[in-house]
Amino acid sequence: MLRFFLSTIYIFSFALLGLAQHDHNHDHGDGHDHGDHSHAADGGHGHGATICGEQAHHEFNAGDNAIHHISDANVYSIGPLQIPLPVILYAPDKGWDFFMASKFHVELVGHGDGHVAYNGYVLDGGSVKRVTGAGFPEGEVNISGIVHKEIEVDGKKRDAAFVCYNNNLYPTDAKSTADGGLFGGGITSFYDFSITKNVTSMAIVLSFLSWLFLSVARAAKRNEGKAPTGLQNFMEPFVGFIQDEVAIPFLGEKSDKFLPFLLAIFFFILGLNLFGQIPFFGGSNVTGNLAVTAVLAIITFIITNINGNRDYWGHLFTAPGTPWFVKIILIPVELLGLFIKPVTLMLRLFANITAGHMVILIFVSFIFIFGKSGESIPGAMGGVVGAGLLTLFMMAIELVVAFVQAFVFTILTASYIGAATEEHHHDDAHAH
């Protein structure tokens, strides 16, 4: 019931915000436009403001809107409120910058665009970008907007953001990413180590989980030899479940050593999955960010391989019991498998959570599509009903996905560690 109520409020607020933002754009149509077409609430309908001589397109794009909302940001959004977060930037050519995102004069109600450039950095749709064009001044500078254009880099079309200042367009750099150009990122002119929305969410969730488990541990100590009650009674089955269904079947007598790691993985993922589903409260897509799942997968990879015993490495490099030509084929396959396992862990969690968030956001976008971004209120109301039902359905599924993905990640981690630490008996070594 509560969920239905919250979802309804959530959806209605989107509709209202869309209408409000539409008016807002009209009021500030004097060259102070954000010029950013990737925002759900940019209520434009093709009226085409002229910024720095460029034609800005104002068309609602559900895909862009969804991506904006699942992205990490340097502001924390509670409902439509944008709370500035600490920004920590490092550029190899000019060193460290520490300041609050409020320096960008970010809108309190809006989508995280900064009206001010600070030390050559701007805030575009909630994330920091560095102005790279020569002649852009340091310190606090009022900018007239940020324009997104498609440019061609190495024969590929890419979306690029330009800062409008003094009727000139300055190109910007996005922050450095660790994908090595595989997904369109790579090393740029600066690194962003900010306490972002995802980092803040992580801090909130981990503080809550720490409090929860420390109090359960205290209760366990206090109630030793007595029947558990309250919080302890509620949380212990989860711990017992991981212990009995995941750790002991895969790890046997070594389960005690790895149980804290498995529990940490499980509750870290579960807590963040569930936290991301709270409407209004940021809706952080933490476990749907490849950086987060990559860290978990890398730690799993390290734990698995530093605990691998002689049998594990022996099987990997010698494939005992097979003819020599099979060995030649098997060794590269086994070596690949070593890395494919954590990569699948990383991608599975990332894809599931991101997909869930995107589907819900696309459903919510129906309100704007049917309402023609605020022009047609009956259309928007129809969209509210349709999107409300679909979102409710999707949220119920996502609730299951949150548990299932946390469980799947944990059980696969346990099975990889189990395979690496398993003791083989000599007689059945040839059976493999």
Added chain:
Amino acid sequence: MFFLADFNVIKPDFGLLFWTSIFFVLFWVLIGKFAFKPIAESLKKRTADIQDALDEAKKAKEEMQALNSKNEDLIKEAQEQRALIIKEAKAAKESMINDAKAKAKEEANRIVSSAKAEIEAQKKAALVEVKNEVGQMALTIAEKVIRKELQGNPDQASFVDKLVGEIKLN
């Protein structure tokens, strides 16, 4: 192509990699040590405790059964012993009564025979006394007769004296 350009959740950024590593490792190390380990241990201990309690209950039940059968044996034995004791007591009673009867008879016989002896002695004494009395009386009578006869007859007196002297008292 907008997807690859804007889909930034797939581009792992260094800040998030850094903070996630720090946060996760801290959570794992601290909460693992101070919460997960004690909780898991307490769960394990409770499982063992419950198993122990069940085992103990089973053992107690078995002991109870053993005790019950032992008690039954004891009761049986006691009953047997009681019967034996009663039997012995009965035998003792019989023998005591018989002994007493025999003793009583003997005593009675003894009393009767001693009474008989007494009676005999008394009878004898009485006879002696009667004899003496009769002797006295006879003497007295004889004396008187003789005195009357012999008054004036001195010969008679000496004869009587001689006769009296010859009478033997037995």
